[in-house]
Each structure stands twice: as structure tokens, then as C-alpha cells.
Amino acid sequence: MKARRRIRSVAAVLAVGSLVVLTAACGGGVTRRSDAAGGASVEQIDKYLLAPASASRIDPAPGPIETDPITGATLSLPYKGAYAVPDGPIGDPSKTYTVCFSQALIRHPFPVALRSSLMLEAARHPNLKVLTYNTDNDPLKQVQDLETCAAQKPDAILVWPHSIAPLTPEIKKLTQQGFKVVGMERTVATSDYTSWIYLDDEAETKAMADAIAEKLGGSGVVAETSGAVGSSPQIVRSYGFKKELTAKAPGIKVVTTTPTDYSEAQGFQVALQFLGSPQGKDIKAWYVHSGTIALGIQKAMAQLKRTDIPIYTIDGSKQEVQAVQGGKITAITPHSPLIGDVALRLAIMAIEGKQVPKDLILNQDELITQSNAAEILPKAWGTLGTNTGF
Numbered sequence: 001m002k003a004r005r006r007i008r009s010v011a012a013v014l015a016v017g018s019l020v021v022l023t024a025a026c027g028g029g030v031t032r033r034s035d036a037a038g039g040a041s042v043e044q045i046d047k048y049l050l051a052p053a054s055a056s057r058i059d060p061a062p063g064p065i066e067t068d069p070i071t072g073a074t075l076s077l078p079y080k081g082a083y084a085v086p087d088g089p090i091g092d093p094s095k096t097y098t099v100c101f102s103q104a105l106i107r108h109p110f111p112v113a114l115r116s117s118l119m120l121e122a123a124r125h126p127n128l129k130v131l132t133y134n135t136d137n138d139p140l141k142q143v144q145d146l147e148t149c150a151a152q153k154p155d156a157i158l159v160w161p162h163s164i165a166p167l168t169p170e171i172k173k174l175t176q177q178g179f180k181v182v183g184m185e186r187t188v189a190t191s192d193y194t195s196w197i198y199l200d201d202e203a204e205t206k207a208m209a210d211a212i213a214e215k216l217g218g219s220g221v222v223a224e225t226s227g228a229v230g231s232s233p234q235i236v237r238s239y240g241f242k243k244e245l246t247a248k249a250p251g252i253k254v255v256t257t258t259p260t261d262y263s264e265a266q267g268f269q270v271a272l273q274f275l276g277s278p279q280g281k282d283i284k285a286w287y288v289h290s291g292t293i294a295l296g297i298q299k300a301m302a303q304l305k306r307t308d309i310p311i312y313t314i315d316g317s318k319q320e321v322q323a324v325q326g327g328k329i330t331a332i333t334p335h336s337p338l339i340g341d342v343a344l345r346l347a348i349m350a351i352e353g354k355q356v357p358k359d360l361i362l363n364q365d366e367l368i369t370q371s372n373a374a375e376i377l378p379k380a381w382g383t384l385g386t387n388t389g390f
Helices: 002-022 109-122 139-151 164-176 201-216 232-248 264-275 291-303 318-325 340-351 373-379
Strands: 056-058 065-067 074-076 097-103 128-134 156-160 181-184 195-199 220-225 252-256 285-288 311-315 331-334 359-362
Touching: 074 109, 074 373, 097 109, 097 139, 097 340, 109 128, 109 156, 109 340, 128 139, 139 156, 139 164, 156 164, 156 340, 164 181, 181 340, 195 201, 195 340, 201 220, 201 232, 201 252, 201 285, 201 311, 201 331, 220 232, 220 264, 232 252, 264 291, 285 291, 291 311, 291 318, 318 331, 318 373, 340 359
Parallel strands: 056 359, 097 128, 097 156, 156 181, 181 195, 195 359, 220 252, 220 285, 285 311, 311 331
Antiparallel strands: 065 074
């Protein structure tokens, strides 16, 4: 019976994930939704979306402030000491090792920072070559990229997957072909991989729900705006938030807006449309799945003179932290993309035949508010330049 339930659960997750290729829908409701925009049912939040109970955990141990090799901005790698690999050549010093790095998005601050953290580690190893593949928010293109990568017979493959359905069979196939595969942050519905790095989505959504419940005193209407439909963050951030909010403050109602592609531009457009609708007139807080979307929503609120609505979001780029410092965003729960260095070190260890954790959770830092934003700003990822989204 348990096995059958698991199969149905995975099938449901894949069904939701496949919708990202076909449509972007708008939905509502608080719990047990199975539509693409409204979140996922209890059965869909299984071991393939959240880290297994057996996963190893490590706390942040920030390194010194460094220069981002892509943007030239400052940042601090929050897990610089985790699974350390000595500077210098890896494996056989006379050999050049190749690693493919496949990313789900391009022209967006999160994947830029993810690649920056990986490049900072790669620069420490002269006989390591990194081949980077970036898709333009296209999961099928990412599958093609991974096939191109595999044809070059790399020593390891690192992947930040777009969405569940299209990438699951590809990750599984690459692992079964003998490639060392290290995934990060977003998930797929298989355990066929060498190692996977999770961020603590449950703790992050709980922090958001608790902060909003306290702010609203247990009653009112909250707007929720998600990112790409079918991606694991979209599913777990909706489900986890609603689950905690229902338990903490059942008197608070959640209404969902049209989803976005995680860009500031779409956040702006979605907010303009929503704030002009009947549903948008009475909201008391806004829960946003990503800080980049939140920046667009804040601009729409300013244009419509609705800046009285507190915004709560997830991520923590420099622009977002600065917005908190200036009172434009109320709070951010950190969700750092600066994990590429950890993924590369795990790949190096696997290449060298060393044991690596199958599943690893990276605990996140405390909530970012006006009280600590100034301290966090120089260490945060991204730049303070204008972000126009995709």
C-alpha cells in the first residue's frame, strides 16, 4: 500500500511539472490544491520535493568578503568551509578534468550568483575545466544541453534543474549511464544521482508564514505570487506556506495571483493587474516566492500608491536587502544561490573517489529585516544596479 501511494505521489508531481511546458495558470485556495498555480496536494510533497530525513545538515560558516568574478560586486560565500578541497590540481595533476554545469535560467541574478560561487571554487584548481550551459527558462532546452554535455564524456555533471517533469528522466538516465551527477536547490522526482544539495524550504516558508501571522494578528487576506509553474520551489513554497499559515492563523485567507517567470518585469505586470481587480483591493500583506518578483511588485505598488501593503519574500540579493533597509520590503527569508562552490567540491571529491553525502541540507541564516539589513548588505549576492528581469 505504501509503495502504491508513493507511485501515485510521484505521478502527481510529474503531472504538475509537465504543465510548465504547456501553460501558466491562475488559481486560488489555501490547502490541498492540485492545480499548477495554487500549490500541491499533501501527496505531492514527498521525498522528491523535500530533502529526506536522512540528509546531512550543515550551518552557514561565511567566508571573507570576495569579489564576484562575473559582476565585480562583493559577496561572501556562506558555506566556504563545507567539504573543503585543497587548493591546487585535483586528482592526477597531469590530467585535465571537465565538469559540465547546466542552469535553468539566464539573465537573472539568482543563476548569475550561483555560477559566480562555482567559478570562485573552480579558479582554485588549475586542471579543472568548467563547461557552462544556460537555458532561457526552457526546460526542454536544458534537456538538450545535458545531452550535449554527456556527449563530451565529462568527469562530472552539475545541474540546477528548471522543473520536475522534463528533467527527471534525464537526470536518471545520466546517472544510470555512469556519470557523476550533483544537483542543487531545485529538485527532480528521482533518487538516481550522486549527490543533491537542498536548501531548507520548510524552514523558509514557516518563517514567512509566522511573520505574516504575527503582522496581521491572525486575520486578513494575503496575496501569494509564485514563480515558474512546475518548478520544485513553486510547489513547496506554496504548499509549505499555506500549511503553516493554516495551522498558525486559520483566520487568514490566501488568494493567489497569476504566476510569473521569476522576473521583476512579470512581477510588475502581475501586480498591476491584480491590484486593479476586486481581489486586490482588500489584501493586508503580500507573500512573494522570490525577491526578484517582489521588486517588480513593489514598483507596481508605488505606481498605484498602494505602498501600505507589507511584502514578505524569499531569496536575499543586494537589491532586495537594500529594499528592506529602505522599508520597501518588510522581510526576507534567505535562500542563497551561493552554493555552486559546495556542489563543485562534492563533484571533485566524487571524481577523486572519495565518499560524498547523498543528500545535503544547507541551513539558511536568520530573517532579514530593517534591524540587520545594513550588516548583511555587503555580504549579499548580486549587484545594486537596475534589474530588468528577463
